[in-house]
Amino acid sequence: MRQVVAWFVLIIMVAVLITGALLMHPFGYPPSDMDDYMIANSQAETANNNVVAAVLFDYRGLDTLGEATVLFTAVTGVLLLFRVLKKKEKDT
Numbered sequence: 763m764r765q766v767v768a769w770f771v772l773i774i775m776v777a778v779l780i781t782g783a784l785l786m787h788p789f790g791y792p793p794s795d796m797d798d799y800m801i802a803n804s805q806a807e808t809a810n811n812n813v814v815a816a817v818l819f820d821y822r823g824l825d826t827l828g829e830a831t832v833l834f835t836a837v838t839g840v841l842l843l844f845r846v847l848k849k850k851e852k853d854t
Contacts, residue, residue, distance in 0.1 A: 804816040818826055
């Protein structure tokens with residue numbers, strides 16, 4: 763019974779992923795008015811003269827925070843791994 767449930771869950775997950783991929787906007791083809799909107803309104807909305815900085819920190823701030831979190835977690839994991847390896851070398 764467990765195998766049937768596991769297969770059912772797997773099939774549902776794959777179906778959801780495929781449906782999401784098919785409904786997603788094509789990568790690399792943003793709506794044509796998005797860049798014009800950001801160039802025209804970034805200074806008024808964010809009080810920033812640099813459009814790239816406005817997009818990076820104001821419009822996509824949570825995305826940037828998520829990327830920083832992933833990098834911090836990766837560096838922390840590597841440092842912990844090296845610490846454990848160094849401790850094992852010291853013990854032997």
